[in-house]
Amino acid sequence: MSELVMQTGSGLSLIEWFQVKSGEKQECNVSGFLFLLVIDWIMRKATADNNTGIRWKFTSKLEDLDFADDIALISSSRQQIQTKTDRVNNITERTGLKFNTSKTQVMRIHPTSNAPISLDGKDLEEVDSFISQISQNIFKRFQNSSDEDIRRKKRQDVDQRKHEGEQSKEKEPNFIIGFASWTEATRASQGWTISVEDACSRPYSSGGEKELNEDIAPGVGIFKIISNDKANVEMISFVVHYTVEERASASGKVTFHNEKQGHKYLAVPVVSGAKIKGVTCFCLNENPLNGNPFSVEICVALRKKQLQLYSVTEDRLAHIRDVHISEPAIALSLDSTFICAALASQYCMIDFDSGNTQDLFPYDGENNKPLIKRISKEEFLLSGPSALGMFVTSAGVSQRPPLQWSENLVSISYVHPYIIAMNDEFITIHSILDQQQKQAIPFQGGTFMENFDGRLFVASGREIYCLVPVAWEKQVQALLQDKRVTEALELAKNANKTGSKDKYLKIYKRLQQQAAFIEFSQQHFEEAEDLFKAGQLDVREVICLYPKLMPSNSTFTRSVPPLHEIADIHQLTRGNDNLIKEYKTFLQQYLEDIKGSKEGVGFKQEIDTALLKLYAEMNSPELIPLIAVDTGCDLKDCVEWLEKFHRYHALALLYKYHSDHDKALHIWQRLVNKEIEDEVFPGLNFVIEYLSNLNDHELVWKYIDWVLTKDPENGVKIFTERPQNELPSERLRPETVIDYLHRFPKAVISYLEYLVFQKKLEKEKYHTHLAVLYLDTVLKLMKDSSSRKEEVDVARSKLRHMLQMSALYRVQLILGKAKEMDMHAECAILYGKLEEHDKALRILVHKLKDYGAAENYCMVNSQGKDPLYRKRLFHILLSVYLDPSHEHKDQLVRPAVELLNSNIADFDTIKVLQSLPENWSVSLLSQFLTQTVRKSMNLSRNTRIERMMSRGENLQVKQNCIEREREYVTMNDDRLCAVCSRAFSDPTFVRYPNGVVTHVHCARSKHICPVTGKLFSTKKS
């Protein structure tokens, strides 16, 4: 790259420079202004539509730099600068002005052509530098400088830095501020780096100041000096122009190459009028309340214990306010309306709006110079006593703990999130977030340090450096390397989030994952889990650290570049069993946590397989529930694993889940047979239940024999507890089952009970079969003298219940047996079934003497039948009671009377009275008789009432009917008889209820309509 800068103007020497400053060039301000207007016009004309400048930013070019009558034309080739010079000259001549060729010089930087450049036919003088002399002079002064910088918006939308200073009375610049330096970034383990030895970073020579700029785009710094003359204040600006190129060498090192492009000084008469004297220090308001972007607010401290506020615009310095203070201020900082000032021995906070002053704290002025740095809105950082960095808000309190600094700081600066402090040996870097020191860089003789739009420049007496932050990613990686996870993440979180948010989030997630593995490797499981989740880690990355836990068919490979250096947990724990166990517990918990959550989506198989294996290994109770529900596990892989750890029940369940019932059953069979063992296996009943729900009936038959031999009583449940909605199948037809079951008597009974009572199958065969079996049981028990009475009773009541409830069995068959065994109760029921009530009741009354049962019999057997049937039964009972042929008939008087007197039966009184023995006294029956009389009275009365009411109702209806049918019959000449169709001559006529009107003689019957033949009621009402 080569560029040319050409400068013209009234010459360049130090003396002249100050002459310019004193404003003697033109007595009249207006004439100077007019001149500027003209020059501006010329330059715009000359450079319009021309591409003769240098690349400035990506889209714009820099054509010229002008101040007053000093004009610098800039181009990147000789051809261009010649063209531009000619154009400017032409246009200038049109305005009547003329270039002074003897004061016009050419400076070339890396020229490719040395051909001279001419103006008005004369070759121009060549120089190395426009202002080397000045700058060296300025630089000598640099060491005793104190400074502040002002940023301003200026023409051309570029970074321009202006620095202000105070000038001594000797008309020499008292201080200068601002410049910059190239620097070089090497990878350092953390924070910041500065390098002086590198070949590219040679100490700079002649020019004096260097400006580091964005990559290849050249930049301009304008440095200002305020001279504090007795008479007026002027600002002198000074332009240095460098290009800096960032190059990456083969080794990946980034170096900056800087090329000086030129120098120019500028003198700006700032104000007319305002005169500031005795300034001790001043500062710029970094958070001004007035929103004017073209003005800045400054505060000036005067020797006479006063602070003054000014508003500065391009051409005006307007006084705003005075604030009186108790001692002269040594340092100042300003934010909105708050001035933080260092007085002779202490700091104070002044609100210039309200005039309130708040003392903060003393500092020891001997060892430390007071420094004040505005950190953020209404917050300052102060160098306090005992080398503490104190944070103070405008309210006069602190909201962050202090920093621990070293003594003798000369400068502090702030680049988020770092506080950089410099003394003459070190630059120390603290984080504002945790107030801890992060780095110390040895740096001898530093005098000045400032943050220019995020770039940090450091000056020693001779050189200027740029402090380049190591990219935050690198810092974070370095911290992670040191296993400083929290710090690393904190840093990443607060990192300068330039670039796209998505990209940042991606990087941040990856960092979280890396951090997670570091925590993981240190057994900080909670932290690790949180980070795994936060970083949305692919769960397989974790599972694959555990040997064999991944599904055998998985093709997963770990992330590249690797997130960690862990081979597997065996390597990590060096085979320590306890640790391995902890890791496994962790994995289990982690997987349980993310299972089903959004982190686990898509990895069901991996998660379930790993969990299954872990559970199997640890013999966790969770294993069964895991298998019981939808598992994503691969069968083959898991079978091996479960077998290995003897989790047979789980294995069987897994087969079941995969519908391999035969295998499952086979395992259970072996478990029941104690060929293998698994303590969680619930036992045979589990298998029975399983079979009873199994819809593969062939398989049921395969195992039924084994089950029933083991446990016939429960085994039959396989048949009886079938699922409700199961479709009938050929293999499970009741006949088949009963046939099969005959070897297991108890099972048959259970099965028949199931058929009869539960399924309510109305087949005589089953009912009889069941009744016979019941009977057999009873008989067996009765024959066996050792059986207890209760047992027999239970068996008999079962039988009776069956006999009573069912009507389908073959009664005779049972009856024969029952009679044989004198089972009276059963016989009574059976006779009842045969409708032989007399026999039944006789048994109940005579044999069993159970009168209650007899009455009950009447009730039960008449249930759901005609009331007369019941009446008949009770009459039979009564006749049994009263049977004169019975030998103990006296005993039956009482139950007979009780029956009569009770209300349960409704007797036919006449019949009763006829059958009563004659010798019974009336008093015995008085209750019955009274009741009967009352009852029949009641009945007859009720009947009468009913009848009367019916009649009344009937009348009512009739009346209504008549009312409704009543209508007029109009008789006139037109009316003809419906029968003979002749007119009526008599006043008499006949009208039928259906409206037919006839002559009296034509009406043959009163009840039959002669026209329609309709029959009317013959009844008389």
Next chain:
Amino acid sequence: MEAGPVTTVEDLKVIILGDYNVGKTSFICRYIEGQFKPHDTTIGAAFFLKQWGPYNVAVWDTAGDERYTGLSSFYCRNAGAAILAFDMSIVSTYESLWARFIPLLDAAHEDCLKVVVGMKVDILTPGTREVTVEEARKFSREINDKLDLSKLPGDPYFETSSKSGLNVSEVFEYVFQYCLPLSDAQRKTQDQETVDLNNPLNSKPKSKCCSR
């Protein structure tokens, strides 16, 4: 780029003052972290945030060394409560409380609650005790004579041990009960719909030093 504003605005500032080595840092650490561990002597000050119900409490630990006195007074600004710590076996630490630390509290809130706390009770024996309970108790009442402590359980005086944890949280609860009457205030907001006619004043939470 600027440092973001300090996000948590505290509802109460509690500051602990007392001579060096009396155990201030250990005391706060015991309360915040629940453990007792060795600390370097504090330089300048340190800062902890504590959630108390809905409130943020800023707890400032200061350095006891005399050379930080100027700073401590700065850190006292706007404090709603101060814990004055001394070592019961060293009478000079007790004397410094009124000689050196009470004056610093001028910068604190006007009705700043001052709780006197005797430290290291675990290693105290009758033989080593140099400050009597009565004396300290009386002192604690006197320095708070402008405040109404009638609602609080007992005098603002505690004897604690950071090593065993004895009485540590009690000190803070005492402070919060005075400055951030938490459960009361919350109960009242919940019951606000039902106004107690017999006691209408009760429904308004009393504004205390900290409810700015």
